[in-house]
Amino acid sequence: MKDITLKEIATKLGISITTVSKALKDYPDVSEKTKKAVTALAQELHYTPNSFAVNLRTKESKTIGLIIPEVMHHFFSNVINAIIDEAEKNGYLVIILQSNESLSLEKKQVELLINKRVDVILISLSNESNNDEHIQEIINRNIPFVMFDKISKLSKCSKVVIDDQKAAFNAVQHLIDNGCRKIAHLRGPLNPQNSIDRYIGYKKALEKNNIPYDSKLVYTCENVTFQEGIDYAKQVMEEHPDVDGIFAITDLVAVGVLSYFNDHQIKVPEQVKIIGFSNWFMSQVLTPKLSTVDQPSNEMGITSFNLLLEEMNCHKNETEFTPRTVELQTKVIIRESSIKKE
Amino acid sequence: MKDITLKEIATKLGISITTVSKALKDYPDVSEKTKKAVTALAQELHYTPNSFAVNLRTKESKTIGLIIPEVMHHFFSNVINAIIDEAEKNGYLVIILQSNESLSLEKKQVELLINKRVDVILISLSNESNNDEHIQEIINRNIPFVMFDKISKLSKCSKVVIDDQKAAFNAVQHLIDNGCRKIAHLRGPLNPQNSIDRYIGYKKALEKNNIPYDSKLVYTCENVTFQEGIDYAKQVMEEHPDVDGIFAITDLVAVGVLSYFNDHQIKVPEQVKIIGFSNWFMSQVLTPKLSTVDQPSNEMGITSFNLLLEEMNCHKNETEFTPRTVELQTKVIIRESSIKKE
Missing domain, CATH: 3.40.50.2300 (Response regulator)
Known part of the structure; x- marks a missing residue:
């Protein structure tokens, strides 16, 4: 994969990098003509805006990181479906990672999600996991975070569980x-x-x-x-x-x-x-x-997403969010x- | 989530941004003392290196993007498990996206994977999809790409299928x-x-x-x-x-x-x-x-991953890769x- 940088676009069009960058962001102080030329060339060269830079600007990547132990049990496929549905309604994409019940894989996946700068993280723990370092890392970074079904009682975050x-x-x-x-x-x-x-x-x-x-x-x-x-x-x-x-x-x-x-x-x-x-x-x-x-798998997916949404909104409004545990009914x-x- | 930039680290330590950046990348022209100070502060401040920048340097993000229509059919959960196993053996993490059989969601997911700069993409198409623009976009960008099970005959990429x-x-x-x-x-x-x-x-x-x-x-x-x-x-x-x-x-x-x-x-x-x-x-x-x-779901996962690996290796060695279709046996x-x- 060849990376085309802003510099190349600037050189080809004989304008400054700042102008290219502004044109791609639709700034008012760049002429329509320049914007068109930049956009056309960017498209032609398959230029992808650096997603990190975009995130910094919008402060949101509109992605949710979801780590589950496995998908063989229909319970998790049901929860996934509910979360994707809720996320879609709210304009979020869900990135799913499957830990295969392995603590070491789960750790790598949390690191990946943090590096990829997802907005929020949802986890159902692997059989090997507890309140480990990687979980602490999410909490320390103040990333909106919900655990569901397979949780650690010790972790200070929101949880959706049954009794x-x-x-x-x-x-x-x-x-x-x-x-x-x-x-x-x-x-x-x-x-x-x-x-x-x-x-x-x-x-x-x-x-x-x-x-x-x-x-x-x-x-x-x-x-x-x-x-x-x-x-x-x-x-x-x-x-x-x-x-x-x-x-x-x-x-x-x-x-x-x-x-x-x-x-x-x-x-x-x-x-x-x-x-x-x-x-x-x-x-x-x-x-x-x-x-x-x-x-209640469906309800668990919906409740988890809504707790995340609530926490995200508190972060946006800079109001305090107190993690809480929601217990769903079984029969x-x-x-x-x-x-x-x- | 608060973003700590290189600039803040530089200011706090009274050194240049370039030095901070070099220290984090373990350049030989930065003293061990400075490296230690930078690393310690970066850790304290939960600094995450811009993953895009890291990718540009290593040219690989070691992530695989996998889009599947759904996980309710055991067939796909089996394929996912096989792909994750193969990926793990080769040091890759698998990001799963579920299109829920929707073309519009699948398009957004391909865009996300391209923006997040995964190394390779694996797709089993949604019921609504064919050889659409987003598929063409992956191929045009020369991203190693395999379609499996639910494919489009028209797309010029590797495929793993049954008859x-x-x-x-x-x-x-x-x-x-x-x-x-x-x-x-x-x-x-x-x-x-x-x-x-x-x-x-x-x-x-x-x-x-x-x-x-x-x-x-x-x-x-x-x-x-x-x-x-x-x-x-x-x-x-x-x-x-x-x-x-x-x-x-x-x-x-x-x-x-x-x-x-x-x-x-x-x-x-x-x-x-x-x-x-x-x-x-x-x-x-x-x-x-x-x-x-x-x-053969397990074989389909393994074969798909190996085709991707082959294509990645060709890219690395700058040798030509000709997409091909592998047909697996049923009984x-x-x-x-x-x-x-x-």
Whole structure:
């Protein structure tokens, strides 16, 4: 790619660099004739204005940096769609970076977004991330910043979350209400807050119902995949053939479990009841239809964008913005995989 | 966000701007003491080097711009993952932009990528796009550029594709081989090349087998969604109750069809046989398991990146690069939804 500078345009037209620059910015003290000549030549030479210089002038690049851990879970694709829609309505473009659950990649991506001078940053943390340096860097630089879904409790920024503990508690309580007494939990990795909170919700529901907690019934999905659902379904039934309920960290894992059970004539819900988390549209398509917890992905995207907009406006008006946390509501969706069948 | 300029650093340290600039770039004619002072102050003030200036110096920003129509179809999430993996191995970061199947958004995104001076651009076109101006602009600027999956035949750039006509032909031939004589096609929108080609493949297979083509058996999915699969399944059975086969543009639509048939006691494969396209992992989880065409998403991501790398290397070595088209192989995956059952 050949870079054409203002100087070349100036030389070719026999005018000063300042005049070229002013002409491109449509300044009133340059003649229309000169403006036309400069614009035509700039176009012919494929001249791109230095975006940084443009930013300095307008103070805004009208771009949003969005870092997400992955797009395989429909939850994140839904959030992305909602954010892009809101951004478009407000004249912003969204740059998406996918950290693939890697802290080191996430760090590089934050650095890139800062260097590319996006106006605002939105992050859902990777499984390896906490309140690390790169997060502090965003906050120190005073860049409008929102964390959503996968957050760090310690970071001093706005957050959009659900109450994962309560949601998981309700899911497990629903299994217990339908007769389950030996419930396995396919949990997420050890670090992410939402995975910790869902695990705590599971434990609290057992405790509330006087069901002894057994750590052997808890299996850790390192990558939270469909395949792990299949593999742990097999392992659970081999190690605890009398398990009568399974609570999975997310629908993708629950679907893996259901798929294994269907292939091995383990009857759902008669022998084992299953509940997932997130309300993926595919959970309704399976036989039996999967019970789950509805996680408001669309609302999460919209709320996150609006919090950013609010913070940006405060910056513009030079008024103070106090970061805050918005908690969205979830609900247990009861379908065929978890109901009592005599 | 407050921008700290070189000038402020220079003023604070009582040295020239040139010295500050040279110190930050580690020039040998600046003393170590000055370099340390400048670096420390720059860090304290959160100074970000103007990325454009850095690019001009290194001639590379080590970023890849990737524009995709959407991430809801697993196919694109798989391609994204493959591209990110390859890019990471080679020290590049991937900026993803999602056009939401909109030509106007895609145009703005290409402009943004050019302005942000990414090194290379990868595009899978939106349903509304062809060989439009913004595509020409990338080619005119001599930016290494690859189109994949959803391409424009007219654009003079490298492409990674499958033979959609042949793949669709094989899928429909498989239905015919299993006894289907009245086959409906749930096609994609009218503009995209892959949707046109799959439709042509469908027609050719009918022709080859002396089955008369009936335009009333072709239904257009404007948005290629699960819901359209459900809606058209209903419409097909109302309008043509004797249909015995359905070929859907993609698995997501086929899954909608299957879901409707399961809910309405229309037996698959006994009454109607179904085949999808893309080999989504979910197509194996359904009852009955869905037959499909395997589309090599991972290979498509890897091949696209390697073509880009090749073009970049030619640019670096100032050797000529001739764009070329790589065609990847597909295969029909036979599962339960399309086999003969007496």
